[in-house]
Amino acid sequence: MRTPGFSQLPTAIMSLFKNSKFRAFLLLTVAFAAGCGEVEDTRPGQPVKHRQMAFKEMIKSFEPMGVMLRKDRYDADKFAALAADLVSKREAPWSYFGPDTNYPPTKAKPEVWSKTAEFEQAKKDFLAATDELQAAAQSKDKSRVAAPYQKVYDACQSCHRTFRER
Numbered sequence: 773m774r775t776p777g778f779s780q781l782p783t784a785i786m787s788l789f790k791n792s793k794f795r796a797f798l799l800l801t802v803a804f805a806a807g808c809g810e811v812e813d814t815r816p817g818q819p820v821k822h823r824q825m826a827f828k829e830m831i832k833s834f835e836p837m838g839v840m841l842r843k844d845r846y847d848a849d850k851f852a853a854l855a856a857d858l859v860s861k862r863e864a865p866w867s868y869f870g871p872d873t874n875y876p877p878t879k880a881k882p883e884v885w886s887k888t889a890e891f892e893q894a895k896k897d898f899l900a901a902t903d904e905l906q907a908a909a910q911s912k913d914k915s916r917v918a919a920p921y922q923k924v925y926d927a928c929q930s931c932h933r934t935f936r937e938r
């Protein structure tokens with residue numbers, strides 16, 4: 773079976789490609805789309821990239837716990853393992869919020885650096901909430917994990933509202 777060639781396209785489509793304005797629009801669209809990628813962190817040590825990766829790693833532990841609770845698929849052992857994994861990863865991003873790391877591709881707002889006491893308190897709230905979640909997860913009692921999970925979620929959301937660009 774032979775694939776139809778360019779000359780066999782319907783006349784309406786052919787006329788579009790012959791139109792120089794359409795070709796220019798198509799070329800600009802492709803060029804614009806190619807230039808819309810993520811900004812690369814090219815600074816020495818790539819602190820922004822490292823903190824973003826650290827947060828993404830925490831999500832890999834946190835989100836499956838939420839799915840278990842929302843979809844009523846609670847697995848006590850798996851939940852406890854995920855909570856422990858979250859606690860083991862929770863310190864990773866903070867050291868990458870240095871004073872000279874407010875540049876693209878950061879999503880951090882300038883308030884991270886201008887309101888350091890509030891940012892530090894948000895971090896402490898998150899750490900305390902993850903401690904509470906891990907303790908509840910170790911009980912392997914589903915009725916005890918929902919509230920601490922929500923507390924971690926709320927700590928994340930509160931920090932994001934104040935310190936992260938959307």
